[in-house]
Amino acid sequence: MRTEACINERVVAEALSWRGTPYRHQGRQRSVGCDCLGLIVGVWQGLYGKAPAMVPDTYSLDWAETGADGLLLQAARAHFRACPSSPEIGVPAPGNLMLLRWHENAPATHCAIALPQNRMIHAYERHGVVVSALNRHWRNRIAGVFAFPAHI
Template sequence: MDEPSEVAIARRWLGTPYVHQAAAEGAGADCLGLIRGIWRELNGTEPEEPPAYTGDWAECGGEETLWQAATRHLVPVPAEAELAAGQVLLFRMREGAIAKHLGLLSVAGATQRFIHAYTYHGVIESPLTPPWKARIVARFRFP
């Protein structure tokens, strides 16, 4: 079976350096920038300009800005639905912190993997290990 187009696009971004608030394939991206780049290729112009944001995954309090934006522009996947390649994963990295990390599920099934931009590593593909999986707070798909 062919991989979803979202995954094929994300794989092209592998090796892109990590640059906070950037969204340029091959030049620099953070986790939101990767998802923004996939959006642009699938849907054209981005629906809104993201506000300035910190890179602090442990940021507490405040509004769930990223979650709210994802809900406005992506299609929520019910919690009881199976994980499927091409789904956007939203992570809360620490209890009490706001959800602030995104990835794209690249492989479902027994060897689950996801593509994300990770500080000091750039855009990489990682195993969706139990610690990562436990941090997922919402899933979405592209419209």
């Protein structure tokens, strides 16, 4: 259990180091620009030294509307450990990856990392990498919760 707490602390610290990075579609560079997936890839690289194999070189702004339903969830299941995510459990543990839907019954197309105190960090178009409240609005959009691996 201590290993999991340690990796979660490292995930939170690495993610917070990206705060203020401008939004850039397909970007993956801290302080230069990233999108929500680029933030997750950047945190992964900060932890493990290399990008996960799941990341495509390019993807369109409307990739989820072009038959990509489930791609983000499939990739998360392949590279992260699934965690329970029912409303009864409450807020995901700090350091957990959350996949979110923009609309009920839509595919998961947004990524964020849970932070302490019911907050999350994510890259948001027109805002960049920001810390937001993990309020009911966002919790209702959670499609999956995943833990970063202790090591790869």
